[in-house]
Amino acid sequence: MSQPFERLGDLLDRHVVGHDDAKGALLLALLCREHVYLEGPPGTAKTRMAELVARGTGLSFFFYQLHRDTRLAELVGDVVLERSPLGGGGERIAQRVEPGGVLDCDLCVLDDISRAPGEALNVLLRVLNERRFGDRPLPLLSAIATGNPASDAYYNEPLDPANLDRFALQLRVAPLLEGDPDAAARLLDRAAEGGVEESPEPRPVLDRAELDRLYAELPGIEVPVALRAALLELLRRLVVDHGCDENEALLTDRSFLVKAVKLLRGRALQGGRTRVEAADLGVLAWMTTFRVPPEVHAEVPRLIAAVG
Numbered sequence: 001m002s003q004p005f006e007r008l009g010d011l012l013d014r015h016v017v018g019h020d021d022a023k024g025a026l027l028l029a030l031l032c033r034e035h036v037y038l039e040g041p042p043g044t045a046k047t048r049m050a051e052l053v054a055r056g057t058g059l060s061f062f063f064y065q066l067h068r069d070t071r072l073a074e075l076v077g078d079v080v081l082e083r084s085p086l087g088g089g090g091e092r093i094a095q096r097v098e099p100g101g102v103l104d105c106d107l108c109v110l111d112d113i114s115r116a117p118g119e120a121l122n123v124l125l126r127v128l129n130e131r132r133f134g135d136r137p138l139p140l141l142s143a144i145a146t147g148n149p150a151s152d153a154y155y156n157e158p159l160d161p162a163n164l165d166r167f168a169l170q171l172r173v174a175p176l177l178e179g180d181p182d183a184a185a186r187l188l189d190r191a192a193e194g195g196v197e198e199s200p201e202p203r204p205v206l207d208r209a210e211l212d213r214l215y216a217e218l219p220g221i222e223v224p225v226a227l228r229a230a231l232l233e234l235l236r237r238l239v240v241d242h243g244c245d246e247n248e249a250l251l252t253d254r255s256f257l258v259k260a261v262k263l264l265r266g267r268a269l270q271g272g273r274t275r276v277e278a279a280d281l282g283v284l285a286w287m288t289t290f291r292v293p294p295e296v297h298a299e300v301p302r303l304i305a306a307v308g
């Protein structure tokens with residue numbers, strides 16, 4: 001892996017045991033400046049991983065815990081009132097947003113987005129997607145969002161699939177015992193032998209200049225014609241063979257013809273290569289989690305192996 005990402009990967013590994021896919025997706029999102037959504041039951045280190053990425057980068061970040069009464073204004077800055085005198089002794093009072101929050105950071109962590117009411121979330125995610133608020137461009141590189149699966153026990157509703165499409169990368173984080181029993185045993189050993197945390201607030205291990213330099217290299221990464229064909233064939237199989245048409249799934253042109261290519265390039269660059277290889281296609285499974293029905297998503301690694 002290219003050095004800056006190796007350092008950040010090591011930092012994540014020192015603090016969080018297992019969850020290799022989630023960690024890989026977080027690093028890839030950061031490199032490619034895409035948004036990432038991690039969904040999983042409580043206590044699966046989602047918030048911890050998001051926080052570690054934020055602190056480990058030395059980027060300016062905005063951390064916000066969403067809740068049932070979250071209003072958009074809390075996410076985009078402070079509402080200020082401006083008073084100006086009018087002729088004849090009157091006064092004009094206007095309301096304006098002093099940009100802050102997601103409008104004024106490199107990285108934002110939106111914790112528990114599944115708790116936020118629809119209207120605030122819809123607008124927020126549109127702003128993140130367009131990367132502008134009114135005519136103000138956002139300096140934001142990536143948004144990292146976490147959420148619990150929809151269930152009565154968590155007092156939340158399922159997220160709108162169109163909203164989830166705003167997150168190029170989207171993963172389910174399973175409890176270790178279910179997803180990675182070896183890691184569960186390692187975490188237990190660590191806890192039994194004296195604790196997992198190295199220090200609660202790690203120092204940054206990479207900086208903005210390194211991220212900018214790597215990002216500038218992305219367009220130069222070659223995407224061989226054979227792999228473009230593999231990507232199209234994967235899409236064809238999902239849509240035609242598995243019935244993932246627009247009623248069943250969200251394999252949009254934006255996500256699958258534009259962002260997939262960017263993520264493949266990012267994967268190659270993280271591997272220190274200048275050319276995408278068949279092995280990089282594995283990242284496509286980090287895109288399909290909530291875009292296709294769960295039983296089809298489970299098939300995606302096999303489909304990728306077949307087309308690659």
Ligand SMILES: Nc1ncnc2c1ncn2[C@@H]1O[C@H](COP(=O)(O)OP(=O)(O)OP(=O)(O)O)[C@@H](O)[C@H]1O
Pocket residue numbers: 015016017018019040041042043044045046047048049146147148176187196
């Ligand atoms: N795999 C792990 N490695 C190390 N520590 C872990 C791991 N899983 C859980 N923990 C510990 O449990 C804490 C809980 O994790 P965290 O709060 O990030 O969970 P979460 O997935 O965000 O849960 P919620 O859905 O309730 O918000 C972590 O801060 C850490 O101390």
Ligand SMILES: [Mg+2]
Pocket residue numbers: 046047048111112146
């Ligand atoms: Mg959490």
